[in-house]
Amino acid sequence: MKIAVDVMGGDFGATPIIEGTIEALKEEDFSAILVGDSSVIESKIPLSLKDRVEVVHCVDFIKMDDLATNAIRRKESSIFVATDMLKSGQAHALVSAGHSGATMSLATLRVGRIAGVSRPAIGAILPRIDGGVVLLLDAGANVDCKPEHLYEFALMGDIYAKSILGYSSPKLGILSNGEEECKGDELSKEAYALLRGHPSFIGNIEGDNLFDGSVDVVICDGFVGNIVLKTSEGIADAIVHLLKNFIQESSVSKMGALLMRGVFRKLKKRLDYAEYGGAPLLGVGGNVIICHGKSNPKAIHNAIKQAILAHQRQVNKKIAEAFEGKEELKSNK
Amino acid sequence: MKIAVDVMGGDFGATPIIEGTIEALKEEDFSAILVGDSSVIESKIPLSLKDRVEVVHCVDFIKMDDLATNAIRRKESSIFVATDMLKSGQAHALVSAGHSGATMSLATLRVGRIAGVSRPAIGAILPRIDGGVVLLLDAGANVDCKPEHLYEFALMGDIYAKSILGYSSPKLGILSNGEEECKGDELSKEAYALLRGHPSFIGNIEGDNLFDGSVDVVICDGFVGNIVLKTSEGIADAIVHLLKNFIQESSVSKMGALLMRGVFRKLKKRLDYAEYGGAPLLGVGGNVIICHGKSNPKAIHNAIKQAILAHQRQVNKKIAEAFEGKEELKSNK
Structure with missing residues (x-):
């Protein structure tokens, strides 16, 4: 399975996010797509992990004080590119410690909601x-x-x-x-x-x-x-x-x-x-984990573990099934 | 100044409330009106304080799981009687560790709101x-x-x-x-x-x-x-x-x-x-301090201190003056 990690936009820059991904690669079974400035990323990836890492070069990113509503027009930004990899199926999950409003609105608008869900949470x-x-x-x-x-x-x-x-x-x-x-x-x-x-x-x-x-x-x-x-x-x-x-x-x-x-x-x-990883965005048609802007490597590692579990255990498929029967559920009460 | 203390309805019965009032009487300058079961109260008041304590006998009280809306019909209850002493001016302030919803609704309905206040808080x-x-x-x-x-x-x-x-x-x-x-x-x-x-x-x-x-x-x-x-x-x-x-x-x-x-x-x-006393009910035309149901003597003592200050510093008069000019304040913004 492939996990897209947005390395840009966190409060402490790309380093803790890249380091957390490396930690995760050493312990978990997945490949990483690192979306961000390749000049920063490339030098940090150990040779032994290179074959499990794809770098997608992006320098633009949504700053913490940017408006989330503008994110949809920033097609060159790391979170836009990473979200579209989730949308196209190139990635099975997305982890981001950037602007959470931007991640949320892009995931909702580009990947889309699960049928029956009015508001992702x-x-x-x-x-x-x-x-x-x-x-x-x-x-x-x-x-x-x-x-x-x-x-x-x-x-x-x-x-x-x-x-x-x-x-x-x-x-x-x-x-x-x-x-x-x-x-x-x-x-x-x-x-x-x-x-x-x-x-x-x-x-x-x-x-x-x-x-x-x-x-x-x-x-x-x-x-x-x-x-x-x-x-x-x-x-x-x-x-x-x-x-x-x-x-x-x-x-x-x-x-x-x-x-x-x-x-x-x-x-x-x-x-x-950091022990608990990130926060799942529930209700969109892809696995998205939103991390704290101040995430350290451990938090990113744990967020990637959550993303792997969400994919393996097919959380979104289960949500989709529950929402198919939602009206029925309510009328049964 | 006279403070009515509802000794009934607290989670631990009348004892901590009476003890807190006695502590306060020893240190502060006021007289207490203790509203509750006189057979419990009388024996606890030291002889030296008797002339500063009036006991108003009441055995009924609003239990914590009673509906606040029923309090208005419970005219024999300690909180009803104590609130009416505030209303009539026999007491300058009211302290209660009983059912807070009942205290609030009785204070609002019996004592009344300060002109211009829609909702006491x-x-x-x-x-x-x-x-x-x-x-x-x-x-x-x-x-x-x-x-x-x-x-x-x-x-x-x-x-x-x-x-x-x-x-x-x-x-x-x-x-x-x-x-x-x-x-x-x-x-x-x-x-x-x-x-x-x-x-x-x-x-x-x-x-x-x-x-x-x-x-x-x-x-x-x-x-x-x-x-x-x-x-x-x-x-x-x-x-x-x-x-x-x-x-x-x-x-x-x-x-x-x-x-x-x-x-x-x-x-x-x-x-x-307990160090901070109780919570003032603001917006009613009398000084009311609502205490935690689990108040210990120190909390009651501090609540009485707050009640004394509220009276001395004429909080309600100041609120009334501010609300007279409320529309003006808003249009000046």
């Missing part, structure tokens, strides 16, 4: 205290949603959790301001009514249930999803910042922190998004 | 890394909002930050999925347009800015606000849980944790909601 994969993960979608693709969209996110998230995350019977919840059915805003309450009767649906969940293992797939609109993700990052950063400052205030605590290095290493690893 | 006070606090509103009173409501929350939050939190020029932001003006859902973008030109307004902020000191007052609808609060609690709990587990895995790290006791104590104190 980004699925963020977050760590839980029990060592498992929770899939949150939509994590930012769609800010204004209708109940029907949330219903679709639920169907896609359920399939992703079963196929990729290893949950044979995922617990699927709607993120709300209370557990009771009567809680929620208009959008979430109508989505609740649509999901009632879905075999994975466990009802509303609250923000403090996100990480405690009580739910595997969490549904919300992309406005709420983005805010929840950023808030989680913010509070984790704040706690780490406070700990570091308090430790510096006494030599006893500095000694304690030294003895606790192993604990902090484990905590960092557990909270590190 | 709950302001949550959260710790920041710089030792300051951030006021988040609405924290859960109004799940479906119009842009006009968010504009009103902003006016009230701005006044509260100036009068009570000590920010002479508060930085006020809208919680959104990106900093740029073009980011946001329909609601937040329209609220942005209404707030443009407001002297405190700094634009959109993201979830990871909540705790980093870049903003003093954050505006969102109550659905998002509740989810943000609970998510913050959830991730803080998750990190503490992971730390405890990892520490148990080796004797070296147990020793380290022992040396770091002071650090953990400081962190706990900084994150402890």
Whole structure:
């Protein structure tokens, strides 16, 4: 299988993306199509891997502060070229750490949506205290949603959790301001009514249930999803910042922190998004993994692993089948 | 000044609420009206404080799983009686750790809204890394909002930050999925347009800015606000849980944790909601502080301090004045 990797547009340039691809090539079974500046890429690929790497030269790329809506006209840009390789079947999956809005809109417009899907969604994969993960979608693709969209996110998230995350019977919840059915805003309450009767649906969940293992797939609109993700990052950063400052205030605590290095290493690893790879874009007719702009080599490696799994386990085919029967599913509830 | 304290309906019964009131009476200058079961209250009040405590006997109360909408018919309940003491002027402020929906709807219906306020809002006070606090509103009173409501929350939050939190020029932001003006859902973008030109307004902020000191007052609808609060609690709990587990895995790290006791104590104190008291209900014509159902005596004491400040600094009068000029403010933008 061939994976197209957009090496341009990440916050730290091409190097960590190329390095992550090399790491992945050493451990996983695939060929890479590296799309970007060949003068940067060529020198970094070890001779032993050259036969598994194709370089597609592109120098233009979408900058983080460019408008996503302009991406469709930037036909020379790395993400445009990489997306078209996915569209034409030259690549079986696409991994990008560039402008996520551009990746999303190009994938939607050029590759196209799976029949029956109104809005593709980004699925963020977050760590839980029990060592498992929770899939949150939509994590930012769609800010204004209708109940029907949330219903679709639920169907896609359920399939992703079963196929990729290893949950044979995922617990699927709607993120709300209370557990009771009567809680929620208009959008979430109508989505609740649509999901009632879905075999994975466990009802509303609250923000403090996100990480405690009580739910595997969490549904919300992309406005709420983005805010929840950023808030989680913010509070984790704040706690780490406070700990570091308090430790510096006494030599006893500095000694304690030294003895606790192993604990902090484990905590960092557990909270590190790089461990979980990227976020799948669900609902388009190709395997797309959107990575954090600040992705390090490990994050890219893990994103490529996700892309390989998505292809092998035919996530999109399963989503297409579910959406063929969508109307039926809803009327059965 | 007199503060009515609803001693019923908290998650841990009347005891922590009575104890918190006693702590406050020892340190602050006010009289307490304790509304609840006198057979429980009387025995707990020290003789030396008896002349500053009035007990209003009530045994009925709204349970946490009762519907808020039924509270208006429960005229014998402690929160109904306490709210009516605020309404009649017998009390200058009300503190309750009971059913927050019931407190909110009774305060709104019985005491009434300040002229010009369409929707009272709950302001949550959260710790920041710089030792300051951030006021988040609405924290859960109004799940479906119009842009006009968010504009009103902003006016009230701005006044509260100036009068009570000590920010002479508060930085006020809208919680959104990106900093740029073009980011946001329909609601937040329209609220942005209404707030443009407001002297405190700094634009959109993201979830990871909540705790980093870049903003003093954050505006969102109550659905998002509740989810943000609970998510913050959830991730803080998750990190503490992971730390405890990892520490148990080796004797070296147990020793380290022992040396770091002071650090953990400081962190706990900084994150402890009890340090910040309760959440003001802004927009009703009386001083109302809504406390966490799990409030300990310290939280009740701090909530009473907030109530005293709100009365002394005439927050509601200032809100009323701002709302008299509201149309003018908006047309000046």
